[in-house]
Amino acid sequence: MNDLNSEQAIGVFDSGLGGISVVRAIIDLLPHEHLIYFGDTARVPYGSKSEETVIRFAHQISSFLREKQVKMIVVACNTASAVALKSLQQSFRIPIVGVIEPGSEAAVKSSEQKRIAVIGTASTIRSGAYRAAIRALDPEMEVMVQPCPLLVPLVEEDWPHDGVVTQVLEKYLSSFKEQKPDALILGCTHYPYLKSIIQEVVGPSVHLVDSGEETATRVQHMLDEMELLNPENGDPGKHKFYVSDFPQKFEETASRFLGRPLDKLFKVELEVLESYK
Ligand code: DGL
Numbered sequence: 001m002n003d004l005n006s007e008q009a010i011g012v013f014d015s016g017l018g019g020i021s022v023v024r025a026i027i028d029l030l031p032h033e034h035l036i037y038f039g040d041t042a043r044v045p046y047g048s049k050s051e052e053t054v055i056r057f058a059h060q061i062s063s064f065l066r067e068k069q070v071k072m073i074v075v076a077c078n079t080a081s082a083v084a085l086k087s088l089q090q091s092f093r094i095p096i097v098g099v100i101e102p103g104s105e106a107a108v109k110s111s112e113q114k115r116i117a118v119i120g121t122a123s124t125i126r127s128g129a130y131r132a133a134i135r136a137l138d139p140e141m142e143v144m145v146q147p148c149p150l151l152v153p154l155v156e157e158d159w160p161h162d163g164v165v166t167q168v169l170e171k172y173l174s175s176f177k178e179q180k181p182d183a184l185i186l187g188c189t190h191y192p193y194l195k196s197i198i199q200e201v202v203g204p205s206v207h208l209v210d211s212g213e214e215t216a217t218r219v220q221h222m223l224d225e226m227e228l229l230n231p232e233n234g235d236p237g238k239h240k241f242y243v244s245d246f247p248q249k250f251e252e253t254a255s256r257f258l259g260r261p262l263d264k265l266f267k268v269e270l271e272v273l274e275s276y277k
Pocket residue numbers: 014015016018019044045046047048076077078079080121124152187188189190
């Protein structure tokens with residue numbers, strides 16, 4: 001890893017545009033870092049695909065980012081982190097960070113009752129990755145899980161304040177009323193956009209953990225330890241965005257998620273992406 005330097009960009013990838021929530025958290029915390037984001041908009045969603053497929057996609061994107069000379073890769077997608085992180089860490093010789101561990105660590109710290117709930121896509125929940133990460137930190141933790149597959153399309157449709165979302169959440173989260181967790185991990189890139197409604201549904205006593213925000217803090221610590229933080233004396237970091245399909249829709253939704261226009265947006269043909277191993 002000694003070919004890395006602080007001026008290189010951080011690579012971030014997701015199955016689509018949800019990972020922009022992680023980009024936003026990194027920009028807020030590390031405004032001088034250059035970022036290269038890859039959203040696999042041609043092959044989204046990952047949340048309903050097999051492990052084997054998600055691992056293959058994650059390797060292709062990581063190879064693409066590595067070719068762009070990034071100094072670190074952030075797997076912003078919970079599903080890809082849950083199923084592909086270990087395999088990526090074994091294959092690439094740069095630091096690779098996922099969202100599962102930072103989110104689990106924050107939840108363990110905040111749960112006094114030792115009762116943590118996790119919501120995510122079907123694949124993330126099926127993988128058991130959050131449960132394993134939480135139990136590795138504290139074997140006494142009770143972990144309750146709930147897949148919420150309808151939430152991603154609702155967020156992408158920009159319906160966060162519609163009554164339909166509240167109804168869907170009430171149904172998904174009803175079992176937590178009896179199980180009484182005191183921390184709830186938002187284990188999907190899209191759920192931070194529903195934070196206030198989720199808080200209303202579960203009540204004020206449940207602490208919500210945003211895995212993306214926790215990951216941004218982890219990225220800061222790791223870069224600091226490796227002396228790879230971009231010095232704060234330069235201009236603000238530059239941000240480049242790559243997608244595998246439909247950049248117009250991406251631009252519109254991502255700039256809404258990010259709260260500002262995208263600096264640079266490029267499309268990578270799927271055949272090109274598939275040529276990476
Ligand atoms: N980015 C995915 C995640 O965080 C959600 C969207 C998808 O299913 O691909 O799990």
